[in-house]
Amino acid sequence: MAQRDWLEGGGSRGRVVMAAPGWSERVRELLTRMNSFHGAGSSKALCLPFMVAGQQVGHVPQAVARCLCQYPAVFSVSQGDEAPARVELSLQLASYEQRTSAVQGVLRDLRAQQAFPCLKEWREELYNVMPYFCDPPLFSMERAATPLFGVKCYGAHLNGYTWRNGQMHMWLARRALNKPTYPGLLDNLAAGGIASGLSVRETLVKECQEEACIPASLTALAKAVGTISYTYEGARGGIYPECQFVFDLELPEDFVPQVGDGEVQEFYLWPLDKVKEAIGSPDFKPNCSMVALDFLFRHSYILPDEERYYAELVEGLHRPL
Amino acid sequence: MAQRDWLEGGGSRGRVVMAAPGWSERVRELLTRMNSFHGAGSSKALCLPFMVAGQQVGHVPQAVARCLCQYPAVFSVSQGDEAPARVELSLQLASYEQRTSAVQGVLRDLRAQQAFPCLKEWREELYNVMPYFCDPPLFSMERAATPLFGVKCYGAHLNGYTWRNGQMHMWLARRALNKPTYPGLLDNLAAGGIASGLSVRETLVKECQEEACIPASLTALAKAVGTISYTYEGARGGIYPECQFVFDLELPEDFVPQVGDGEVQEFYLWPLDKVKEAIGSPDFKPNCSMVALDFLFRHSYILPDEERYYAELVEGLHRPL
Numbered sequence: 110m111a112q113r114d115w116l117e118g119g120g121s122r123g124r125v126v127m128a129a130p131g132w133s134e135r136v137r138e139l140l141t142r143m144n145s146f147h148g149a150g151s152s153k154a155l156c157l158p159f160m161v162a163g164q165q166v167g168h169v170p171q172a173v174a175r176c177l178c179q180y181p182a183v184f185s186v187s188q189g190d191e192a193p194a195r196v197e198l199s200l201q202l203a204s205y206e207q208r209t210s211a212v213q214g215v216l217r218d219l220r221a222q223q224a225f226p227c228l229k230e231w232r233e234e235l236y237n238v239m240p241y242f243c244d245p246p247l248f249s250m251e252r253a254a255t256p257l258f259g260v261k262c263y264g265a266h267l268n269g270y271t272w273r274n275g276q277m278h279m280w281l282a283r284r285a286l287n288k289p290t291y292p293g294l295l296d297n298l299a300a301g302g303i304a305s306g307l308s309v310r311e312t313l314v315k316e317c318q319e320e321a322c323i324p325a326s327l328t329a330l331a332k333a334v335g336t337i338s339y340t341y342e343g344a345r346g347g348i349y350p351e352c353q354f355v356f357d358l359e360l361p362e363d364f365v366p367q368v369g370d371g372e373v374q375e376f377y378l379w380p381l382d383k384v385k386e387a388i389g390s391p392d393f394k395p396n397c398s399m400v401a402l403d404f405l406f407r408h409s410y411i412l413p414d415e416e417r418y419y420a421e422l423v424e425g426l427h428r429p430l
Numbered sequence: 431m432a433q434r435d436w437l438e439g440g441g442s443r444g445r446v447v448m449a450a451p452g453w454s455e456r457v458r459e460l461l462t463r464m465n466s467f468h469g470a471g472s473s474k475a476l477c478l479p480f481m482v483a484g485q486q487v488g489h490v491p492q493a494v495a496r497c498l499c500q501y502p503a504v505f506s507v508s509q510g511d512e513a514p515a516r517v518e519l520s521l522q523l524a525s526y527e528q529r530t531s532a533v534q535g536v537l538r539d540l541r542a543q544q545a546f547p548c549l550k551e552w553r554e555e556l557y558n559v560m561p562y563f564c565d566p567p568l569f570s571m572e573r574a575a576t577p578l579f580g581v582k583c584y585g586a587h588l589n590g591y592t593w594r595n596g597q598m599h600m601w602l603a604r605r606a607l608n609k610p611t612y613p614g615l616l617d618n619l620a621a622g623g624i625a626s627g628l629s630v631r632e633t634l635v636k637e638c639q640e641e642a643c644i645p646a647s648l649t650a651l652a653k654a655v656g657t658i659s660y661t662y663e664g665a666r667g668g669i670y671p672e673c674q675f676v677f678d679l680e681l682p683e684d685f686v687p688q689v690g691d692g693e694v695q696e697f698y699l700w701p702l703d704k705v706k707e708a709i710g711s712p713d714f715k716p717n718c719s720m721v722a723l724d725f726l727f728r729h730s731y732i733l734p735d736e737e738r739y740y741a742e743l744v745e746g747l748h749r750p751l
Contacts, residue, residue, distance in 0.1 A: 243738040309735050310735050332729075334728050334729075334730060336734075338741065352745075354740075408653075408655075409654045413630040414631050417564040419564075419657070420584070421562060421564065423656050424657070426748070427745055428750065429745045430741075
């Protein structure tokens with residue numbers, strides 16, 4: 110585990126350490142990668158708009174669109190010869206419930222066919238689908254299927270911080286090795302996707318309780334401080350437009366998070382220089398490292414006259430979905 | 431002055447007041463306007479790339495490009511018949527000094543011809559021109575001319591805040607009536623463009639001293655907290671891609687800013703509900719109201735489960751340049 114040795118062997122006790130050579134370039138590259146859907150060489154131009162009730166709610170890769178042709182009662186797929194290229198949810202499905210049920214049926218069938226590897230991560234967890242977070246949901250979709258349709262997903266992430274000897278430290282989690290995604294990587298103290306029916310704050314309280322045994326009374330002190338947003342294309346062709354609502358929570362010095370539901374193997378309390386070094390490394394779940402990076406900017410740990418790519422990195426944390 | 435009556439008559443003493451009807455829509459519209467160069471109906475597709483030493487550093491509107499044809503020793507203008515459409519600074523001008531001097535000569539001539547109204551606001555203040563803030567400047571250009579070339583401009587803005595009866599308040603300035611731009615409008619406590627040769631922090635210290643008589647020892651406590659960025663097209667066709675480095679400064683309760691160089695007529699100490707109401711109103715200089723809006727998000731004064739457009743507004747504050 111050379112990566113972990115490199116990380117955990119580092120980290121000075123001083124207030125400010127020089128970043129390792131290439132930190133700026135590595136982080137710039139992380140943000141480019143996390144916005145790869147809008148970059149050169151992406152499949153963006155080949156994806157079909159996913160239309161529901163006349164509104165675009167996603168981007169469907171060609172391979173998925175071809176597969177959806179099997180289900181003409183649910184999806185109409187125009188390849189652009191007669192009508193404009195698009196995947197449209199049948200207009201016969203007129204209600205939230207009808208759409209949810211019909212799509213869920215198709216997805217269960219595709220899962221049984223083993224048509225797409227991502228459906229192996231089926232969670233029985235529904236995410237709302239709508240053009241923007243502020244819009245009423247048009248239907249809900251199994252979480253594991255969202256990259257097949259490039260629909261936007263939302264989450265809540267917590268930066269938990271405290272003080273040791275007058276120095277700010279951040280709590281980080283290491284994901285369990287049996288997590289379906291990013292096993293064994295560094296994560297924020299608590300984080301989770303916003304499932305259908307839960308508010309942003311409810312999601313945060315739930316994840317804090319389940320993952321780190323943070324009582325609701327303590328999570329109530331967490332401050333909403335903005336979002337990060339990005340769209341990347343996965344290695345297997347899935348499209349991930351994501352927005353994470355970010356919260357900061359100053360924890361009492363004597364508070365220690367506890368492993369809850371087993372999604373985390375261990376917690377670390379790291380000085381910010383060590384957190385900074387981990388950002389952009391392969392050891393840190395990429396979107397969680399963006400959340401920590403946003404924290405470092407907002408808490409003045411990265412300075413405009415010292416960080417060459419300051420303006421560019423802040424922009425890269427907040428791309429329009 | 432119905433607008434000012436409306437603003438100054440408002441503002442309750444309570445911790446949280448309901449926003450006036452339409453606040454969300456008004457602020458969303460502000461951000462759309464501040465990013466109008468990327469929106470429908472902009473002249474973006476008609477502008478010519480502005481190339482210097484092989485790198486694009488701006489967007490030149492057609493009317494400006496036609497005018498620059500008068501100066502073939504400095505600018506070569508291709509309209510797309512033979513070469514790709516572009517305005518290129520002569521490659522004969524090989525150094526920073528040569529480019530700066532040649533462009534400055536053309537601009538003084540255009541000013542004398544009264545070719546463009548924005549040149550009436552000539553300031554004898556040079557801004558660096560480069561593809562990104564992190565790059566070495568290719569040359570410098572009179573500040574008033576930058577919208578003619580759509581080159582990126584950078585500034586430093588200060589959110590000054592303090593406490594009254596346990597409630598956070600923000601200091602705002604009202605711009606003098608003789609300012610060439612946005613006279614009489616609300617502004618951040620101190621702000622200014624980053625002129626050639628000054629760092630971000632030096633610009634902040636200078637503006638705080640000059641505009642609000644904040645001593646350098648106090649400004650030193652200001653925390654860098656990120657940027658806002660946007661690109662709009664002005665009413666007269668100028669292109670404004672701008673990035674403002676944002677600082678927060680918690681001021682002592684007994685500190686009162688003083689009018690310095692006469693760019694400000696008056697300072698106000700407002701509760702955040704009153705600041706919030708002013709954002710997006712015609713009384714607030716638009717980019718300064720974005721800086722204040724970013725403050726309200728970062729300080730948890732706007733909440734994801736209460737503000738319909740939360741995710742969209744945060745994205746709108748941070749558009750890539």
